[in-house]
Amino acid sequence: MKYLRLIWSAMFRRKTRTIFTLLSVLAAFLLFGLLDSVRSAFANAASSIAGVDRLVTVSKISFTLSLPKSLLSGIEALPGVAKVTYANWFGGIYQDPKNFFANEAVADNFFDLYPEWQLSPAERTAFRNTRTGAVVGEGLAKKFNWKLGDKIPLQATIFPQKGGANAWTFDLVGIFRATNPKLKAEESVLFFNWDYFDEARAFGNGTVGWYITQVSDRKLAQQVASAVDALSTNSDHETKTQTEQAFNAAFVSQYGDIGLIVGSIMGAVFFTLILLTGNTMAQAVRERIPELAVLKTIGFSNQSVLGLLLAESVLLVLLGGAIGLVLSGLVVDAVRAAVGTAVPMTRVGASIWLRGLGLMVLIGLIVGALPARRGMRLRIVDALAGR
């Protein structure tokens, strides 16, 4: 601790250079925090379904393939199942592709499984009773200035109506609110009646995109998931039952191998960081050779000088890295609040911090190793004589 002032002062001997180096470390660890949050979300999504109360069942081959609606009664009859509902991706466009928002056809009991979305009983009834009825989140309604009773036209991109028309029109009968302020992003969805969708669409009738099952006891989640999948074993529509988080992760991972992408980006970033910070440290030590010689003259041992320089290097990376990780935590929270579970990201919690701190110490030691060795090995008389 008593050497901290000495290390700190040495680190800021050239303020501008140190600040720029800190900024580059900060940027690298900001990126690390964000990407590791995404990577962790994907890794965790697939890891376990124990302890969750809602399960999503999709086609085992691809979640873009439909499942027969006839599976519903089979799932409902399974022990441990409390409620089952289903949905279908619609992919309609409102006026312009830039206005993208999720829109899905859902069963009339869909909202029973999502108590976190507040919809008044009257609006629930209206949704059930209105064939072309639609419900949107409050955020989406505000965005497009929709009010109850408005007609919302959507242009189909996947499902034309019988007769070939792509124009679908829905009557807005309900606006739901997310009860948790952190889940406000989930208000960016439009739901409409699956019955209407199934009657009117040109193909795929009698099929659903996915099932959502609520278990009666969280402890039974794994057991129920296995039982649901067992219903379709050896059929032409084998299923995969997973958590909602895993479902969302699978949705995003269709764009590529997230782990590989994240790993490659971080590898490149840290490689550049090591070169950059290593150069800064080498330069800093080169400039301070006479000062290091003075320390040794005073009585600092070779090991002390080695320790001081390594500590300086580690402190430099720790300082920039910690600020970067704190910022990444704020950004992740903001993104999660803005888009909800649509982009899987875990909070920048203890495990990401531990990995981050480990990396900071490692990078600090790597970039400090050669300059510190040079400092340790310098001969006092040569260094004082400027040789």
Next chain:
Amino acid sequence: MGALVELQNLSKIYERGRQKIEVLHHVQLDIEQGDFMALMGPSGSGKTTLLNLIGGLDSPTDGSITIGGKRIDRLSEGALARWRASNVGFVFQFYNLLPMLSARRNVELPLLLTRLSAAQRKRNAAVALELVGLADRAAHKPSELSGGQQQRVAIARAFVSDPTLLMCDEPTGDLDRQSAAEVLTLLQQLNRDHGKTIIMVTHDPKAAEFAKHTLHLDKGSLAEQLQQAAS
């Protein structure tokens, strides 16, 4: 008083490629405790090399260096560093203060190697600065001090851990006449009032006058030894 520093047959040979340069040649020297000795001689005569050897910054090619009864030429690098920390203070021509630290922090540096508490270190550094007349400049960085003031800070750093020996390599070489006189008076005071044994390398005969006596080194040998050899 007995000899604090005993040099026996001390030689130092530097190797530059295939060339061997003998910088010190069988030097025999005793320095009494409490002495203030000026070491003079032309450039390349081996003054700084001798100073470095006595201060434990370099090792001899041959001969022995005994200081306070301890053979320092036999110490390992780590042991020599520990020995320097508690027995020797150094003053350089160009002050060699750490530019990013305040005067007080510079003076405190050797105390980091002791077990003193932070408060005690701060107190000792303040006392040392008081002694060199710079108590009011304790918070100033070296760049905010004149050459003479920087050298006084360097002297405070040299004696703050209460070493027996002060090694001064051209301590006034970079100073004007008045600052030089102040620094030399300060060294005299440390020798007289605090019993520090001082060995000072200088080119300046006026600076040497502040010492109790002067030794001349030429071509790696002490002048009196050269005279003895000639006669």
